[in-house]
Amino acid sequence: MQRLSGLDASFLYLETRSQLMHVIGLIEIDPSTMPGGYSFPKLRDELERRISALPNFRRKLDNSVLNIDHPVWIEDDDFDIERHVHRVGVPAPGSVLELTELCAHLAGQTLDRGKPLWELWVIEGLADGKVAAMLRMHHAGVDGVTSADLLAQLCTMTPEAPDLDVEKIHQTAGGSSRTTMAVTGAVNYFVQRPIAMAKLIPGTVGVPVGWLRRxxxxxxxxxxxxxxxxxxxxxxxxxxxxxxxxxxxxxxKRVKNRFGVKINDVILAITGGAMRSYLEEHGELPEQPLVAMVPVSVHGADESSLVTGGTNKVTGMFTQLPTDLDDPVERVEQAATFARTSKDHHADIDANILRAWAQFAPGTTMSTLMKLYGDRGLALSHPPIFNVLVSNVAGPDFPVYFLGSRVTGVYPLGPIFHGLGLNITVFSADGHINVGILACTDHAPDVWAIAHAFDEELKQLLEACD
Incomplete structure (x- = not known):
């Protein structure tokens, strides 16, 4: 039995029927490389074999009315691969448009909390003979880094099936104990939390003071x-x-080297240019720059005893996007300036402060308030927190094989929120920058225009390099 951290549990409390808290990896594979030829049963069987050495895929949630702390993970003793892996054909003619329409429908479905919080949809019938695998995992169990790590464990550098780690095969989340869950939860809530809050408040008070000074x-x-x-x-x-x-x-990289900036600066500049193009086309471009929230991993950072453990080890950095500038080169230079300022400021803030405060998240109260917030449309009653969430996750810069099939593209898709209905996630792998864009259809039924604007922005920057 492993208790969720406050930040992990918050993604459960924040979830409503409209605000779905799962992350998606859409993997495009070439099935011709699978040893012995491709078949769905063979792929599913190999995944089942791999999962025997991937404990995170075998754990599920457990809770009780007597538990006043966050829920726990336990081993799913009735784990059945067929409840998680599904096969579906994309509608004709099987282009990327039909693929994304199908995936968008699946992205709008909730995950069953009575079993491990993930599922894989194997999508066949693509026009180019490729196969797509859509992996959905709840944010309570993964963040950007851990999801990339789990994906890496399902991939190999050759098509052949790897040997499994014997230690991980025997690793387990453990069983459920209502008494232990209630007692340890009460100790956390009534004893450890007040002590932790007393230690946390002094460091937190300095954050707004330092922000004002800056x-x-x-x-x-x-x-x-x-x-x-x-x-x-x-x-x-x-x-x-x-x-x-x-x-x-x-x-x-060519743009990066030409203008003396970082890869992430180029990504932010292209994002800003794409957002400018999209909003300008709709006659809705604000005069002031848009604001992006960029998740920042704190894996490996020093942690207080309050936030030890948990899967989601992230914080967030706010940065402006140069959407007010018309020239693409100026946008690159300004994006780099904005990013440097934000990074310097963010470095002055304790990386674990968000996770520390998340430990105090009140489950029932938070869930009730979130439902009320969404049902009453309260996102329109206050200024936006930020405009778009932009993530940049680094992957392997060499060819990999997903369950024996060569990976030709990995497109990540993060969650959206009430008042924050656009998520742009970038995953670099095997010489490519893969961009996944997820939005609420009511806000952007023409979301492909943003994707096309990414292509056009890079084209303009390459022309400027010449």
């Missing part, structure tokens, strides 16, 4: 609730629209 000297990252309003800053529904694009990593 604001006066123009060295602060954007403050929450200071972003301009866009169509994406509204309540969301369960309906999803998604789009994909793949950029050349060499092209991104």
């Amino acid at each position: 604001t006066r000297s123009n060295t602060a990252m954007p403050a929450p609730f200071r972003a301009p309003r866009t169509r994406f800053n509204a309540p969301i529904t369960p309906h999803r629209s998604l789009a994909l694009t793949q950029l050349s990593l060499d092209d991104i």
Whole structure:
């Protein structure tokens, strides 16, 4: 039995029928490389074999009315691969448009909390003979880094099936004990939490003071609730629209080297240019720059006893996007300046402070308030916290094979929230920058226009390099 951290559990409390808290990896594979030829049963059987050495895929949630602390993970003793792996054919003609429409529908479905919180949809019938695998995992069990790590464990450097780690085969989350869950939960709640809060408050008080000081000297990252309003800053529904694009990593590096910036600066500049193009086309471009929230991993950071453990080890950095500038080169330079300011400011803030406060998340109260917030459309009653969530996750820069099939693209898709209905996630792998864009259909039924704008932005920057 392993108790969830407060931040992990928060993704359970935040979830409503409209606000779905799972992350997605859409994997495009070439089945011709599978040893002995491709078949769905063979792929499913190999996945079942691999999962025997992947404990995170075998654990499920457990809770009780007597537990006043966060839920726990336990081993699913009735684990059945057929309850998690599904086969479906994409509608004719099997283009990327039909694929993304199908995936958007699946992205709008909730995960069953009575079993391990993941599922894999194997999508066949693509026009180019490839197969797509859509892996959905709840955010309570993974963050950007851990999801990439789990995906890496399902991939190999050759098509042949690997040997499994014997220690991980025997690793287990353990069984359920209502008494232990209630007693340890009560100790955490009544004893450890007050002590932890007393230690946390002094360090937290200095954050807004330091923020104000930096604001006066123009060295602060954007403050929450200071972003301009866009169509994406509204309540969301369960309906999803998604789009994909793949950029050349060499092209991104060429721009980086030409203008003396970092890869992430180029990504932020392209994102800003794509957002500018999309909103300008709709006659909705704000005069002031948009604000992005960029998740930052704190894996390996020093942690207090309050936040030890848990899967989600992230914090967030706010940065402006140069959507107010028309010239693409100026956008790159300004994006780099914005990012440097935000990174310097973010470095002054304890990386674990968000996770520490999340330990105090009240489950029932938080769930009730979140449902009320969504049902009453309260996202429109206050200024936007930020405009778009932009993640950049690094993957392997060499060919890999997913259950024996060569991976030709990996497109990550993160969750969206009430008032924050656009998520752009970038995953670099095997010489490509894979961009996954997820939005609420009510906000952006034409989300492919944003993907096409990414392509156009990079084209303009390459022309500027010449």
